[in-house]
Amino acid sequence: AQTVTQSQPEMSVQEAETVTLSCTYDTSESDYYLFWYKQPPSRQMILVIRQEAYKQQNATENRFSVNFQKAAKSFSLKISDSQLGDAAMYFCAYRTTSGTYKYIFGTGTRLKVLA
């Protein structure tokens, strides 16, 4: 069975600084998707970034980028130029490509942004 692990329950970053959130996963599949979702206090989940395992290039979305290390089964999220609005819970998630949309989420990392 696939698992997703986020070992940092909470992180803090100074406004305008850079922070990296860690995620590791375990799977026996060779092709899959990885995601980072943001959950602000409103509790609604927002897709931040998606990575396809067969692509070696790391995904980037504006200030958000990932460091995808397939052999190490590591998928970290880097937030550059942190803003107060980035404060939220961040979830790492996994989905197989085998036609099912069953998502497996980590337990989340709470990010605090300090002014």
Place this chain on the structure above:
Amino acid sequence: DAGVIQSPRHEVTEMGQEVTLRCKPISGHNSLFWYRQTMMRGLELLIYFNNNVPIDDSGMPEDRFSAKMPNASFSTLKIQPSEPRDSAVYFCASSWGLSPDTQYFGPGTRLTVL
């Protein structure tokens, strides 16, 4: 669009009672997901539907949980009988076939079972 609508927003009940949570997905979306979120276990997928048909219910904890989607605009998650360990925030999310990973989450229902 009003987004995904869930009701009630808060539910407090006593152990042994039946609880029904409701969800209205975004119009035009053809996939619907039910999640449970707790501090200990994080966010867990319980079940998801595609075109009103349950596709994967392997995340449903036990027979006390059941979910239905009688039409494209309505789904329910029922717990009978409820237990204190069912206390959690339950989210409903919907997505569209060509962008299944862009799930739109509802505001959640906070369930407390005493």
